[in-house]
Amino acid sequence: MSDGLAFFLIQVLNGVQEGLLLFLVASGLTLVFGIMGIINLAHGSFYMLGAYLVYALASFTGDLWTAILIAVPLAIVLGLALEALLIRPLYGRDHLYQVLLTYGLILVLEEIRSLLFGDDVHGVAVPAFLDFSIPLKDALTYPAYRLFLSALCLAIAGAMWWLIRYTRLGMAIRAGSTNREMVQSLGIDIAWIYRVVFALGVALAALAGMIAAPAASVFPGMGNDVLIVSFVVVVIGGIGSIKGAFLGALLVGLADTFGQIYVPQLSGMTIYVLMAAVLLWRPAGLFGRAGAG
Amino acid sequence: MTESVLAARDLARQFGGLKAVDGVSLELFAGEIHAVIGPNGAGKTTLINLLSGDLAPTAGSIRFAGHEIAGATPERIAQLGIGRSYQRVNVFAGFSAFENCRLAAQARLAHGLGLFRQARDVHVLNEAAAAALERVRFERSERIAETLSHGEQRQLEIAMTLATAPKALLLDEPLAGMGAEESERMTALIAELGRDHAVLLVEHDMDAVFRIAHTLTVMVDGKVLESGAPAAIRASAAVQEAYLGSDETAP
Amino acid sequence: MQAARERTMLLAAFALLALFPLLAGTFYLQLFAKIMIMAIFAMSLDLLVGYTGLVSFGHAAFFGIGAYALFVLSPQYAAASLYLSLPMAIGAAAVAAAVIGLLVLRASGVSFIMVTLAFAQMLFYYVIGSKTLGGSDGVYIYVKPSTTLFGWTPVSLDRPAGFYYLVLAALAATYLVLRFVTRSLFGHALLGIRSNESRMRALGFATTSYKLAAFVIAGAIAGLAGYLDATQFGFVSPDLLGWRLSGEVLMMVILGGMGTLYGSVLGAFVLVLLQDGLTDVTRHWLLPLGLFIILAVLLLPRGLGGLLRRAEKAHD
Structure with missing residues (x-):
């Protein structure tokens, strides 16, 4: 393997890993919109909360896995509580009010984070058994934790695919995004679906923050960064489409990674240029239905 | 022929x-x-x-x-x-019947900078709207569209179509x-x-x-x-x- | 009757604002100038959100362009002419709105919200990466624009009252222009689009052109607000294009009550004063602000303007 090829391979791995992580956040966003008709600006805040939660719990328990095992149920509870208190009154209301309320929620969650964990930048230790690098070529290596991260995200994506494709809940979710009456005629409580979907979205975003923490730093603005990039993913993939979110996330991850190498001056812009191109080509996104939204 | x-x-x-x-x-x-x-x-x-x-x-x-x-x-x-009406009633719900027709008339009667004339001063549109409503014999022209009966909304829809001449x-x-x-x-x-x-x-x-x-x-x-x-x-x-x-x- | 009362209230409010410099010190003049700048910005967004039904979450892009335009047009240690730089700043924002509008108007509904946000972020990252625009550190404008015309200087913008009156004039002009636009045939067509776009098309309206025109007018006025902001603070940073500001101005429009223009002014006053008051009380001022916004949505379905109208009805 030449140096150039090894370097290229590493960048591809980086881009795919970034994309897969992004998929965990964006899939929740697209599901919550596609099924519940809710646009949730606070979705990125759950990613941020997940990271801070796992930072705090990992320093307390000393082990990442224990921290995640405690934090995920907490995220689910948070999701259920928020759905009941704040999101439920928004069903059927104009997107405007959803934007307004969830924007307020961002501010509140931001300050709760500040009060509970402070405003410092933190790092979370990589678990010992993954704390090594895989040598590719002389000076070029790839951290094992990042590979593990990609594998974990892929496993979760696979589980979601199975859930949506083969379970009764998944059937209701698929029907729910196209036909509410049909869900009811299946004898499934739509309110229950909403609760589950929202909590699932929160849990996925938080989990993404948790497993990303050891690979990057934990910092106050991380949630907003990921939110906006997730929007780009959802727009590219087509609103409400999980398949679209998956492909969109990979495209965005790769575009971002390679943008940083080839156009460093404008690296922040690459993904938006990608989005503009997709919009010109297919206004409803790659897998969007025309007229959705 | x-x-x-x-x-x-x-x-x-x-x-x-x-x-x-x-x-x-x-x-x-x-x-x-x-x-x-x-x-x-x-x-x-x-x-x-x-x-x-x-x-x-x-x-x-x-x-x-x-x-x-x-x-x-x-x-x-x-x-x-070519004007059309819809199978399901399709009007501007929050506008009065008269406003519905005036907006329809505007589609073909106002262009370019003429669009910045103040709406209430443009008599030709008011007349076109009134004529369209009269043609379908619609009387309650000040009523808000969504408060009209189904039959009246259908009538209004025809009037809107007519207002586009x-x-x-x-x-x-x-x-x-x-x-x-x-x-x-x-x-x-x-x-x-x-x-x-x-x-x-x-x-x-x-x-x-x-x-x-x-x-x-x-x-x-x-x-x-x-x-x-x-x-x-x-x-x-x-x-x-x-x-x-x-x-x-x-x- | 209703219209007459509205007009009296607006004239009274304008008179109070015009007399304000006689009573208030520098601090409050500057605070109120800032509020009025946000009010101009919010009214411009109301044309999109309240009248056309286009929920833009990236309106700060045009505010930021107006602000950066002043920086670009100002010689380093000398004043730019107000009469040249202001129209050019507004023009720059309008051109940007036309280009961005052509792209974002391909999206509708919720994807419009996301796409406008994303385009504003694109400009944000462009500025971050640009050395000439100062990157993430921002840039200073050392000298405020000059109002000198043929050797005559009507007002110095360095005096707080002088700048205050410039902003007040801009606020009044913006209100009158937007009132004129919204009451025109064009404005009625925008309301039709908000109500039922596909019906408008079936009647023969080229709705995309109407929406684009509204987007350009709103962008131009947002550029005016950004220009004034850069003049007031002499400092321009990428935050002026950022999503937080886009969010804030959207809050002002929605809280104030959409589709009324003066509601946006009200929203700007309430939100800026609230922020100002809360920052004095606590470092964690975003918490009560966030809670206020959440409660407002849950308890006031029609905005503060709706609350006022309801109070008025009860009074009658």
Whole structure:
């Protein structure tokens, strides 16, 4: 393997890993919109909360896995509580009010984070058994934790695919995004679906923050960064489409990674240029239905 | 014979594998009501959507007033002079009936910088709106559209279409959901509009259709089964057969 | 009757604002100038959100362009002419709105919200990466624009009252222009689009052109607000294009009550004063602000303007 090829391979791995992580956040966003008709600006805040939660719990328990095992149920509870208190009154209301309320929620969650964990930048230790690098070529290596991260995200994506494709809940979710009456005629409580979907979205975003923490730093603005990039993913993939979110996330991850190498001056812009191109080509996104939204 | 106002040739529209409209040709003439009938799912509404530009045809041509309009946008087709009404009531819910019609009149009467005239000062639009409402004998013009009865909203919709001063009217089940008396009045109105417009009428009420239409086209499975004068259609064996076993009122 | 009362209230409010410099010190003059700048910005967004039904979450892009335009047009240690730089700043914002509008108007509904946000972020990252625009550190404008015309200087913008009156004039002009636009045939067509766009098309309206025109007018006025902001603070940073500001101005429009223009002014006053008051009380001022916004949505379905109208009805 030449140096150039090894370097290229590493960048591809980086881009795919970034994309897969992004998929965990964006899939929740697209599901919550596609099924519940809710646009949730606070979705990125759950990613941020997940990271801070796992930072705090990992320093307390000393082990990442224990921290995640405690934090995920907490995220689910948070999701259920928020759905009941704040999101439920928004069903059927104009997107405007959803934007307004969830924007307020961002501010509140931001300050709760500040009060509970402070405003410092933190790092979370990589678990010992993954704390090594895989040598590719002389000076070029790839951290094992990042590979593990990609594998974990892929496993979760696979589980979601199975859930949506083969379970009764998944059937209701698929029907729910196209036909509410049909869900009811299946004898499934739509309110229950909403609760589950929202909590699932929160849990996925938080989990993404948790497993990303050891690979990057934990910092106050991380949630907003990921939110906006997730929007780009959802727009590219087509609103409400999980398949679209998956492909969109990979495209965005790769575009971002390679943008940083080839156009460093404008690296922040690459993904938006990608989005503009997709919009010109297919206004409803790659897998969007025309007229959705 | 006079020249047709609107002529569709071999019009087709496919949705995936389904041929909703499959090679339909028809002509509309000024001063003539041309009714399209057929069982549910025959492709009548799709046909209207093709003519109005709400859908683009997969094949075929539509000539209107010297222009080829197949696949043109709805706004361009409306600007050329084709007005349509919808199967489900489609009005500006929060506006008064008068405002609905004034906005409709504005579509073809105001352009460019003229758009920045203050709305209440533009008398020509007020007059056009009032005339359109009068033509359909609509009296409660200050009422907000969403507070009107279903029949009144249907009437309003026709008035809006008239306010755009169209040459051709595409009416998609204008009698649907109306009571007997309302239905009677609407039928008389359509007959009257037929005198100075080219009207395409899609309607399930066979009594009304046979009373006012000059030409009938029967569609089944996206195709034209038969086309001709009402008496000929009534006598057609093929039409009788197509309607047997369906829940439509046999002609 | 209703209209007459509205007009009296607006004239009274304008008179109070005009007399304000006689009573208030520098601090409050500057605070109120800032509020009025946000009010101009919010009214411009109201044209999109309240009248056309286009929920833009990236309106700060045009505010930021107006602000950066002043920086680009100002010589380093000398004043730019107000009469040249202001129209050029507004023009720059309008051109940007036309280009961005052509792209974002391909999207509708919720994807419009996301796409406008994304385009504003694109500009944000462009500025971050640009050395000439100062990157993430921002840039200073050392000298405020000059109002000198043929040797005559009507007002110095360095005096707080002088700048205050410039902003007040801009606020009044913006209100009058937008009132004129919204009451014109064009404005009625925008309301029609908000109510039922597909019906508008079936009637023969080229709705995309109407929406684009509204987007350009709103962008131009947002550029005016950004220009004034850069003049007031003499400092321009990428935050002026950022999503937080886009969010804030959207809050002002929605809280104030959409589709009324003066509601946006009200929203700007309430939100800026609230922020100002809360920052004095606590470092964690975003918490009560966030809670306020959440409660406002849950309890006031029609915005503060709706609350006022309801109070008025009860009063009658």
